[in-house]
Amino acid sequence: KQEVTQxxxxxxxxxxxxxxxNCSFTDSAIYNLQWFRQDPGKxxxxxxxxxxxxxxxxxxxxxASLDKSSGRSTLYIAASQPGDSATYLCAVRTGANNLFFGTxxxxxxxx
Amino acid sequence: xAGVSQTPSNKVTEKGKYVELRCDPISGHTALYWYRQSLGxxxxxxxxxxxxxxxxxxxxxxxxxxxxRPEGSVSTLKIQRTERGDSxxxxxxxxxxxxxTDTQYFGPxxxxxxx
Numbered sequence: 001k002q003e004v005t006q007x008x009x010x011x012x013x014x015x016x017x018x019x020x021x022n023c024s025f026t027d028s029a030i031y032n033l034q035w036f037r038q039d040p041g042k043x044x045x046x047x048x049x050x051x052x053x054x055x056x057x058x059x060x061x062x063x064a065s066l067d068k069s070s071g072r073s074t075l076y077i078a079a080s081q082p083g084d085s086a087t088y089l090c091a092v093r094t095g096a097n098n099l100f101f102g103t104x105x106x107x108x109x110x111x
Numbered sequence: 112x113a114g115v116s117q118t119p120s121n122k123v124t125e126k127g128k129y130v131e132l133r134c135d136p137i138s139g140h141t142a143l144y145w146y147r148q149s150l151g152x153x154x155x156x157x158x159x160x161x162x163x164x165x166x167x168x169x170x171x172x173x174x175x176x177x178x179x180r181p182e183g184s185v186s187t188l189k190i191q192r193t194e195r196g197d198s199x200x201x202x203x204x205x206x207x208x209x210x211x212t213d214t215q216y217f218g219p220x221x222x223x224x225x226x
């Protein structure tokens with residue numbers, strides 16, 4: 001069964017810092033990998049989706065990379081802002097149609 | 112346009128009661144998913160519908176859980192004889208399901224508390 005791990009579980013950084021969130025998965029036979037943001041008491045907002053044939057995707061201050069063969073992905077956030085504070089989840093899609101999620105990284109950006 | 116909506120946003124019930132949770136997907140999305148998220152965990156897959164039929168229900172934890180989507184749009188997740196361990200946020204997602212590259216769009220969830 002696919003297992004997804006996210007490190008660190010929690011992270012606090014001062015405003016303006018660049019940061020990297022890590023995601024690893026055990027089965028490299030994936031269709032795609034998706035990064036989500038979850039605010040307290042809210043649903044999930046999709047940030048970036050990387051297809052298995054792609055190496056990275058960028059959206060604004062966010063950049064996600066994928067190394068399928070080693071089972072790793074990173075989410076890079078540039079020039080962090082207090083509004084970036086949230087839990088970040090990565091999820092992989094395998095042969096089944098559902099997503100396998102990690103447990104998330106809780107990010108706090110201190111003003 | 113409207114996103115995925117879920118009702119109620121919060122549900123408090125007593126152990127042993129029956130509950131229904133509703134999901135209204137994005138119009139035109141043929142695929143619908145239910146996930147369950149326990150405190151401090153990532154969402155876990157429950158069931159996937161393609162149209163009206165449950166294409167994969169392998170994530171349902173036991174036979175107290177059942178879901179329907181009779182007209183291929185709105186879905187209802189039904190939980191019988193609720194237990195305290197059923198307390199969680201239940202998330203619904205939908206996608207166009209042209210292929211497995213599609214993005215899943217999530218609703219805000221229903222927070223279920225079983226006392």
